[in-house]
Amino acid sequence: MKRYILAAGLVVAPVMAQPSALENLRDLPRADIVFLGEVHDNPLHHQNQSDGITAIRPAALVFEMLTEAQAARVTPDLRKDQTALQAALDWDTSGWPDFAMYYPLFTAAPQAAIFGAGLPRDAARAAMGQPLLQVFGGDGARFGLDRPLPDDQQTTREALQARAHCDALPDSLLPAMVDIQRLRDAMLAAAALDAYRATGGPVVVIAGTGHTRTDWGAPALLARAEPALDILAVGQFETATHAPPHDVHIVTAPHPRPDPCAAFQ
Template identity: 65%
Template sequence: MMMAASATAQPISVGELRNLDDADIYFLGEVHDNPAHHENQTVAIQALAPKALVFEMLTPEQAAKIPSGMRPAKDELRALIDWDSTGWPDFSMYYPLFTAAPDAAVIGAGLPREAARAAMGQPLVQVFDGDAARFGLDTPLPAEQQTAREALQARAHCDALPAEILPAMVSIQRLRDALLADAALDTLDQHGSPVVVITGTGHARTDWGAPAMVGIAAPDVRVLSVGQFEHQPDDTVHDMILITEPHPRPDPCDAFQ
């Protein structure tokens, strides 16, 4: 079963990542461009020695190009999976995750941007390549959750998006969550436990993210979610949280000015 997040959970230390509770699937969240978050994920992966790594950042086609066994050198692997064309941050931050578990299978669960754009506004049961009902994609969200998620999307995009596009943005997030959950469960079946999922902290939420969808589809699977933040969150929607210093970056809202 899924381990319930506590509204009063205290932040953990980096050292505690070496002694996480037993689970079948671990969701290790991140702020994508924060190097410290990837260093922390590396610590956890080394300790867990997972059978497989599932990446939000890779499509299944990209992951299939990675040979089993010894990992290619950093620049070779970056070129092999055409990382530089994906829009994700510097590969140097991600490469240690691959080498932290050199024998683990690598699975891609990412939704390319062009596929996300093509799916915008379409019913999720039509764009999800699998059993949509298994992950609750065949039913609307509760009104309160829909409103909350639209508000989050608006804030994430600096309140610059037209209100009418927000429901479609929430649907795409649900689709990404379902892809991660589906890939994690398939990987667990194929490779065994434990499986580590590398994803954004938002997708690692236990209340409505990919861990919640695993709970819907396979309630007996043990899931543990670690969310990483740069500030203390208002509430805890992960089993554990880890807070780091903010990574210096330009104000993303400047692009909307």
């Protein structure tokens, strides 16, 4: 898939200029599996995702925010009732942002099957320091979990983890944090593949923009496992970025929030 920038609501030829802010994702190229990234607490990103889902009309939706068990609880009747669905998913104890931002994604394609790819926090803590293949529990080798990362990528990803955690983590913990990120990427890729096989697609995957990278995120792992699939990776950002590792990227207004690193200063 060639890399594009969305500008003024249109898909245009690859360019090097900074992308323009958009209101929706209604004009995406068709693909078997579309990864729609987000900054989790930005309402504009969820509105864009809802617009994209409406246009794509996927046969399945995969959520980073749901475990397999949670996804299995979603019924057609629950999808008609925001309060009931929120309660059934036990969303308020999940640590994810306001469910009101996510609920429109469930209704944008009401007939789409729901799949979960989430790794619960307690499971993530238990997995730290454990062999990735053992924790994954399936055919992790097809997603590259049987081998270490190249040294330069490992270094880059550890630096990103440090920055994401306000440089408050001990250096000794960073390799394990990268492993958990790799595990989450593999789980997203595997769930997307399961959803495609179960429904025939198209499939939309909802995940953080860091997971939707084409260089080492879930799209890259899925392409490794199933090269014949047509995959589109969308990243949403709050600041202008040069040539991000996505097929399509969008810059929106930032969502106002307290400085997450203030407590460490």
